[in-house]
Amino acid sequence: MVDIAQVTTVAALRQAVAAWRNAGQRVALVPTMGALHKGHLSLVELARSRADRIVVSIFVNPTQFAPNEDFARYPRVLEQDTAQLAGASADLVYAPPVEVMYPDGFATTVSLGGPxxxxxxxxxxxxxxxxxxxxxxxxxxxxxxxVAVFGEKDYQQLKVITRMVHDLDLPVEIVPAPTLRESDGLALSSRNRYLSTEERALAPAISRVLIESARRLRAGEPVATVAAEGRQTLAAEGFEVDYLEARHADTLASVSGTAEGPLRLLAAARLGRTRLIDNMAV
Incomplete structure (x- = not known):
């Protein structure tokens, strides 16, 4: 028997959180879309170091998928996820259905700029x-x-959320968690399970190219040259490259040289039907 509470409504979630707050406990949230792996569990571990109680949300959010993306086939394995979270000592799984998050008549969204x-x-x-x-x-x-914990693998997302919290004065501390990788360097992702055997063998090239590009940038080579040659290398390896760019690590603004502030390399590329993203500090 899985020894972890699970709720599906806002009222039940708030009731649980209120009890913890009445006991003087700090609460952390780890938002996920499920299909959990060791990277997600590392977020729970980091949250445990920052709070007394951990809520993990599992919700495959339809509004962040375009019509041609993988919403319908995104893996949904709630029972397995819940068992993993019990083993990771999370306190509560919040797994709302779509109609709880987006009830009839829902008409409000957040407008964004910046990152x-x-x-x-x-x-x-x-x-x-x-x-x-x-x-x-x-x-x-x-x-x-x-506290809310977000992985650095989705680096642009991390910066978007950090900016939103700052701009809207939301009383939440955003804690970034380092990217976990397989032994060959591939960043852990729920979408890695889509890769064929041949694609899985090719996939670590994205991290190797980022490592080499970061080394070249630290050595003073031109940003535009390094990024362009990184894209060419990935294309030659069989990737369909969406982007490989060096950007300011905080704002994600374009840069022309390494002297313009801390840099982050960000890449997104496809192997077959699978889209991989990764990033690396310079």
Whole structure:
């Protein structure tokens, strides 16, 4: 028997959180779309170091998928996820159905600028971050956590959420968690299960190219040259490249040289039907 509570309504979530708050406990939220792996569990571990109680939300958010994306086939394995979270000592699973998050007549979204319009994932997925920001803002209002943990693998998302919390004065501390990787360097992702055997063998090239590009940038090579040659290398390896760019690590603004501030390399590329994203500090 899985020893972890699970709720599906806002009222039940708030009742649980209120009891913890009345006991003087800090609450952390780890938002996920389920299909959990070791990377997600590391977020729970980090949350445990920052709070007394951990809520993990599991919700495959339809508003962040474009019509041609993988919403219908995105893996949904709630029972397995719940068992993993019990083993990771999370306290509560919040798994609302779509009609709880988006009831009839729902008509409000979050409007974004800054990192959400940086010319990276927002070019390929123009409605994505509005969907992310809307659902995350709802989760924050529903759970009222002290802390929320987000992985650095989705780096643009992390910066979008961080900006939103700052701009809207939301009383939530955003804690970034380092990217976990397989032994060959591939960043852990729920979508890795889509890769064929041949594609899985090719996939680590994206992290190798980022490592080499970061090394070259630290050595003083031109940003535009390094990024262009990184894209060419990935294309030669069989990737369909959406982008590989060096950007300011905080704002995601374009840069022309390494002297313009801390840099972050960000990449997104497809192997077959699977879209992979990764990033690396310079």
């Amino acid at each position: 959400a319009t940086a010319g990276l994932d927002d070019v390929v997925r123009p409605t994505h971050f509005a969907g992310v920001a809307t659902v995350v803002s709802k989760l924050f209002i529903q759970a009222m956590p002290d």
